[in-house]
Amino acid sequence: MATATVAEDRGPEPLNAVQLRGRISAVPQTRELPSGDLVVTFRVAVPRPRRRGGGSRAVVDAIDIACWTARTRGYAVRLAVGDAVEVEGALRRRFFASGDGRVSRYEVEASTLRRPRPVRRG
Template sequence: MSRQTAAPANEVQLTGRVSGEPTEREMPSGDRLVQLRVVVPRPLRRARSRDTTGSTGTRRQVDTIDVACWTARTRAAALRLTDGSGVQVEGALRRRFFRTGSGAVSRYEVEASALRSVDLTE
């Protein structure tokens, strides 16, 4: 087996539905931030257990992903979205650190570089 060379990359592309209304806030630095959640369905798979009738079925699992919009362009696009609307996001995965009453914590989110409304077919 031969090895391929690859350059490091941090690229994320999501297509899903907005969950809740996007929220805007001003940071202590004066920067503005719009945050939203995107729900992306996973591919259907067969359920492992049988229901009470003995038949197997399928179940839909989803991933809920936090998205941060820092640029004026992505903030404006995010604020035009509504709960349940289709969205396509391009960006990078970021780990953000912050303090809470119980100490330092971190979380992952996608920092959007491009965001647009789309019609979804499911």
């Protein structure tokens, strides 16, 4: 009689991985949190694929990015509006206090930032 492993019984392993390629649409901002932690945040505009017969207007998604490590913060502060960037990371839901009480927002926590490599056409 064959026995199943625990991993087989639970199905595939959970995955939280995000990969984006777009352009910086807001100047990166450095903030110090009440805890003393530093975070650099910025927004990346990522074009959506055009749908057939969808008109001539481009549609983009504006994705909030948070950089918590010294390496990603250092890279992010050198970015300017309009720069192309590739972001790898994980989707996070962050909770914080505001004038309206506790609120939350989704953002991508960047683990890697880099300039996209040019596409070679041959």
